[in-house]
Amino acid sequence: MTDIAKLIENTIRADVRAVGSYHVPDSIGYVKLDSMENPYQLPEPLRAELGARLAEAALNRYPVPSYRTLKDRICSKLGVPEGYDVLLGNGSDELITILATAIARQEREAGSRRAVVMAPVPAFVMFSRSAQFAGADFVGVPIQSDFSLDLPAMLAAIAEHKPSLVFLAYPNNPTGNLYDAGDMVAIIEAVGEHGIVVVDEAYQPFARVSFMERLPQHPNLVVMRTLSKLGLAGIRLGYMSAAAPLLAEFEKVRPPYNVNVLTQVAAEFALDHLDVLDRQAGLLNEERTRLAAALAALPGVEVFPSAANFISLRVPDAERACAILHGEKVLIKNLSKMHKLLANCIRVTVSTPEENDQFLAALKTSL
Numbered sequence: 001m002t003d004i005a006k007l008i009e010n011t012i013r014a015d016v017r018a019v020g021s022y023h024v025p026d027s028i029g030y031v032k033l034d035s036m037e038n039p040y041q042l043p044e045p046l047r048a049e050l051g052a053r054l055a056e057a058a059l060n061r062y063p064v065p066s067y068r069t070l071k072d073r074i075c076s077k078l079g080v081p082e083g084y085d086v087l088l089g090n091g092s093d094e095l096i097t098i099l100a101t102a103i104a105r106q107e108r109e110a111g112s113r114r115a116v117v118m119a120p121v122p123a124f125v126m127f128s129r130s131a132q133f134a135g136a137d138f139v140g141v142p143i144q145s146d147f148s149l150d151l152p153a154m155l156a157a158i159a160e161h162k163p164s165l166v167f168l169a170y171p172n173n174p175t176g177n178l179y180d181a182g183d184m185v186a187i188i189e190a191v192g193e194h195g196i197v198v199v200d201e202a203y204q205p206f207a208r209v210s211f212m213e214r215l216p217q218h219p220n221l222v223v224m225r226t227l228s229k230l231g232l233a234g235i236r237l238g239y240m241s242a243a244a245p246l247l248a249e250f251e252k253v254r255p256p257y258n259v260n261v262l263t264q265v266a267a268e269f270a271l272d273h274l275d276v277l278d279r280q281a282g283l284l285n286e287e288r289t290r291l292a293a294a295l296a297a298l299p300g301v302e303v304f305p306s307a308a309n310f311i312s313l314r315v316p317d318a319e320r321a322c323a324i325l326h327g328e329k330v331l332i333k334n335l336s337k338m339h340k341l342l343a344n345c346i347r348v349t350v351s352t353p354e355e356n357d358q359f360l361a362a363l364k365t366s367l
């Protein structure tokens, strides 16, 4: 009989065996404020219309491989500059994997060493995970205690490690702040033709600022976004734009038909009703202001500025706060173990006024 433990040891990479899988807690019966979802659905008449459109989708056929209709709609509605196209992903998670795979050259390539992926940290965990699994080295450069970029440290790390890929989340997750645009441009220019800088704008619908219009000024710039945080996390659609020759290289790595027919139909429909989603984002921004003010008024709570649909805050005892919130059926994220800059920090998604009040009430009992 084949010993399954031996089989795994003989076949699966040591670094894969060593890590745990991406943990998503069971959320049934909870107020779910841990993953930056939009709490609002599409209004009923639009849902019925979408249902009819989905029923017409040709599920027996592969998707049209060019995705031209959907790409054109993204380009025209979402501010992609004239002459620039997009590449689509099964969520921006997949785009991050595509980027890491495309740059992860191996030592066996003539005269080269393993590629380096760099990001300020704490950052979105998929940046380092994708680098690792693609076979690149990850270098994290700590941000400052006010969560702004440490530009001299970034520039020194760039000079030392010559990263092939740099991720800058704008706004950053899990901190919520926008980095200084001048600092980001300095990084893009310092990397120059040696590396690609990806500005990850997952929270752009809330931040309402973007590097998209800067694409023509920086040939090494990639701007990446997703429909997830805007209200369509379930359909899994991300997109990125860059200079055409660069996009053509990433296109080779993209699995064919990575975006399914149902996602394509739903996204085209949603983009025709972008005003509805934008209004929801506007409501969430108003709630963010209200929630941040209410939190700042609590004793012992430090609230960090946010341009996203979540707020990061420091409490006297994050472990205790999370346990009490969990007992009150409210799910949030404890950031404490992610990085030493995040000691006793928690992250909460901005939701409906009712859910935000539930969170506030439960948090108060924990202080």
Ligand SMILES: *Cc1c(COP(=O)(O)O)cnc(C)c1O
Pocket (backbone or CB within 6 Å): 036, 090, 091, 092, 093, 094, 124, 169, 172, 173, 200, 202, 225, 226, 227, 228, 233, 236, 237, 238
């Ligand atoms: C949520 C998030 C993503 C992932 O989005 P998907 O499109 O749902 O995969 C990417 N980057 C950042 C910074 C995020 O917070």
